[in-house]
Amino acid sequence: MRKNRGKRSGHQTGIILKTPIKKTSENTKRYIRQLLELGLNNCQVAKLTDLHPSTVGDWRDKMGLNCNRYDAHSKAQIKELYESGQTQSEIAKYMGLSRQRVNQVVRDLLEVQVAEKSTVL
Numbered sequence: 001m002r003k004n005r006g007k008r009s010g011h012q013t014g015i016i017l018k019t020p021i022k023k024t025s026e027n028t029k030r031y032i033r034q035l036l037e038l039g040l041n042n043c044q045v046a047k048l049t050d051l052h053p054s055t056v057g058d059w060r061d062k063m064g065l066n067c068n069r070y071d072a073h074s075k076a077q078i079k080e081l082y083e084s085g086q087t088q089s090e091i092a093k094y095m096g097l098s099r100q101r102v103n104q105v106v107r108d109l110l111e112v113q114v115a116e117k118s119t120v121l
Contacts, residue, residue: 036065041096042057042068047096
């Protein structure tokens with residue numbers, strides 16, 4: 001008997017089993033639309049629907065909806081949490097944002113602090 005050399009099957013039948021393509025149902029699309037219209041961002045919707053944030057973003061674009069970005073209050077909260085010693089990953093999980101978005105806000109914050117120090121000197 002020939003061993004299965006494929007990584008997707010646990011059987012040794014010689015047949016490679018492929019994972020079926022997961023299609024987004026109409027109900028899921030409606031649910032995504034409702035969540036986005038409520039003001040949730042891609043990461044928050046992705047966690048609730050068990051989809052990747054980029055998939056949610058693709059569907060948001062196809063539906064013609066605007067991106068629900070963080071606001072000035074979120075930036076202030078990120079700043080406060082970062083200065084209290086929390087990591088960027090912890091902040092992202094707590095706020096329902098991507099780690100990249102938190103990183104961008106922290107980077108902007110640090111650039112402003114450096115610019116302020118250089119103008120004082």
